[in-house]
Amino acid sequence: MSKRYNRTSGVKLANDIAPTVVAHNLLEDGPQSSASDRKTHTRHRWLHYSNLKVEAAIFLLIALTFAAVLGQKAITSRHLDLTSRVGQYYPFVYGDKDDGGNSTIDHDTTKPLTWSCDLREGAKFVYCGYGLQFEAPGKGKGIDFSKYKNVTIRLTYHGVGDHLRLLLQSTAPASLGRKVKPGETMPFVAEFPVTQGVNEIHLNAEQFAVEQWWLTSHGVTAEEAGTDMDDIVSLAFSSGSQTPHGRFDVKVTSLEFHGVSLSTDQWYLIILGVWLVLTGGFLVFRFLGMRRLYEARQRQQAEESRVLAEARAAAEAASSAKSQFLANMSHELRTPLNAILGYAQFLKATNSSERDLAALQTIEHSGEHLLTMITDILDIAKVEAGRLELLPGIFDIRLCVLSVAQMVRLRAEEKGLLFTxxxxxxxxxxxxxxxxxxxxxxxxxxxxxxxxxxxxxVRLEVSCVTSATDDTGLRFCVTDTGVGISPDQLQRIFQPFEQAGNAIDKSGGTGLGLSITYHIVQMMGGDIRVESGIGSGSRFIVEAPFGRSDEEMARLEAPDAVAEAPDDSAAPLPETEAGAPLVAPFGPQLDHLLFLARAGNLRAIRKAVPAIIAAGPEYRGFAERLDSLAAAYQSPAVLRLIEDAARERDAA
Structure with missing residues (x-):
């Protein structure tokens, strides 16, 4: 293949290159702070606002690091080694024969970038050269050399002359319009000196310029031609412009292009990195401001909490004093009331006139009403003081229900009500x-x-329900056809001193009965609810678990059994089946059990039973007995069993 090239001077290669907290603590140790407070404050100082400067610096450092990574990725180093890719392109030679010259050129197709040239007289401009025609990649475009700024050439030179030229043939820019033909090329050339033997040549983009003959022939200035070399279609070496007649040999061993480039997307990444740093700084500023507001709010809340705690402590103290006062007064009042009732019953038994009997009846009814009210007040005081206790025992539930029914039946019949x-x-x-x-x-x-x-x-129904435990679940339903309760009152009837109904019905009673009932049912682990509506009556439903002890039940149901439940105060020193005393763990387990028993926490005691059994087989009898008593809600018996074991340990 023959191409025409002429000498020229250097021009710049188009190449876009990318440009390369310790402050005052909010919780400051004052002179009145204790040593432990100062130690705790020092240990957790990193949590305080003063060190937010460190946090801000760390955040900014992370942001800058990210931006630097983006910049490193954006300003990308470029390297093109044509030596290793010569086989991908088409080699060609050219000379002055097209201009009437006699120069010859030899090259071996098996040895790329190696050729010999013999310059002879005959042409006005004597020249010869060797080149590579690039295979157009993609949509007909050549290689983009605009991203490479430096060229490194390693070659061996022997023969006449001391200069060579490197030519890059580029597609002419479309901006030249009609001055160039479609697809016409434009030559860039750089001339460099060589010496005999091995040479290492370094060129830069500023040494390349468009051939002057091409500019003149097309009527184009260097400024119009530009320096854009993004579509290079061929590369060639040729003899220097002042090379004398004669032979020279060239062997290029390395041809490398180096540079950096910055794409549009990468430029956007740099902008993004800058914005990231600015945004990070703004966020840190906002964070510090918000943290200051947060700290101020925390101090305000701490002060409010302190005031509320003091007020709550004062209210609890007042409530405790009130409950203690009510409890003491209730006992003081019940003692003389019991005496009044006792003497009223005694006088009714003696021979008295009808007038006296009527007066005594009034005294007795009034005293009983007053005693009921005092009992309610005492119970609600116990509830508020946390001293209301359950004392479980085995009893006949059917007999209990029937005896209560017998007590209230007379009151129902006096009002003409049907009671079932x-x-x-x-x-x-x-x-x-x-x-x-x-x-x-x-x-x-x-x-x-x-x-x-x-x-x-008025109807009372008792039935069994499914229980979540092994206990027996019982349901008590009290249904009436009375005035009913409005929806807004349903939310308040279980609160102390609240009564439902009209003003006439509210004339008697304390309004404590349902509240006490609610607390008793809750203590039993049960639930109470009400269904009612104005004019449609009411239905109160109580569901609660009732403990069962099969051995005790069988013994009490035997023909010679005592009808009433045994008194705990007369008890079960517990023994094993062989008659030997139960063995209790004497270590920390016993102290923990004693603490739970004094707190009345039977549920926690039952949870501790497996650990006692796991401590050794000798403790199984004690653990099973403890679990049985706790399951039956026998709090006094549980406490007595554990206290006996503790006393035995202390005496040992």
Whole structure:
């Protein structure tokens, strides 16, 4: 292949190159601070606002690091080694034969970038050269040399002359319009000196310029031609412009292009990095401001919490004093009331006139009403003071229900109400619970039902329900056809001193019965709810677990068994089946059990039973007995069992 090239001078190669907290602590140690406070403050100083400067510096450092990574990725180093890729291109030679010259050139196709040239007379301009035609990649474009700024050439030169030229043939820019033909090329050339033997040549983009003959022939100035070399279609070496006639040999061993480039996308990444740093700084500023506001709010909340704590402590102290006062006064009042009732009953038994009997009846009824009110006040005081206790025991639940029904039946019949009791067949006879509190719950519910039912019926139903534990679940339903309760009152009837109904019905009672009932049911682990509406009556439903001890039940149900439950105060020193005393763990386990028993935490005691059994087989009897008593809610018996074991340990 033959191409025409002429000598020229240097020009710049187009190449876009990318440009390369310790402050005052908010919680400052004052002179009055204790040593432990100062130690704790020093240990957690990094949590305080003063070190937010360190946090801000770390954040900014991370942002700058990210921006630097973006910059490193954006300003990308470029390297093109044509020596290793020569086989991909088409070699060609050219000379002055097209201009009437006689120069010859030899090259071996098996040895790329190696050729010999013999310059001879005959042409006005004598020249010869060797080149590579690039295979157009993609859509007909050549190689983009605009990203390379430096060229490194390693070659061996022997023969006449001391200069060579490197030519890059580029597609002419479309901006030249009609001055060039479509697809016409434009030559860039740089001339460099060589010496005999091995040479290492370094060229830069500023040494390349468009051939002057090409500019003249097309009527184009160097400024119009530009320096854009993004579409180079061929590369060639030729003899220097002043090379004398004669032979020279050239062997190029290395041809490398170096540079950096910055694409549009990468430029956007740099802009993004700058914005990231600015945004990070703004966020840090905002964060510091928000943290200052947060710290101020924390101090305000701490002060408010302190004031509230003091107020709560004062209120609790006042409430405790009130409860203690009510408890003491209730006891003081019940003692003379019991005496009045006792003498009233005694005088009724003697021979008295009808007038005296009527007066005594009034005294007795008034005293009983007053005693009920005082008892309610005492119970609610115990509830508020946390001293209301359950004392479970085995009793006949059917007999308990029937005895309560017998007590209230007379009041219902006096008002002309139909009173019925229905106990389901599957309700067991003996259960484990606090009989006194069960009676109190039933009396309160039935008393309210009769009180607020002017006509119709009051009904008590007892049935079994499924229990979440091994205990027996019982349901008590008290239904009436009374005045009912409005929806807004349903939310308040279980609160102390609240009563439902009209003003006339509110004339008697303390309004404590339902509140006490609610707390008793909750202490039993049960639930109480109400269904009611104005004019449609009310239905109170109580569901609670009742403990069972199969051995005790079997013994009490035997023909020679005592009808009533045994008194705990007369008890179970527990022994094993062989008759030997139970063995309790004497280590920290016993101290923990004693703490739980004094706190009345039977549930936690039951949870501790597996650990006691795991401590050794000798403790199984004690653990099983403890679990049985706790499951039956026998808090006094549990405490007595553990205290006996503790005393035995201390005496050992």
């Amino acid at each position: 009791v229905d106990i389901a067949d599957d309700v067991p006879r003996l259960v484990m619970a606090d009989q006194k509190r069960i009676r109190q719950v039933l009396i309160n519910l039935l008393g309210n039902a009769i009180k607020f039912t002017p006509s119709g019926e």
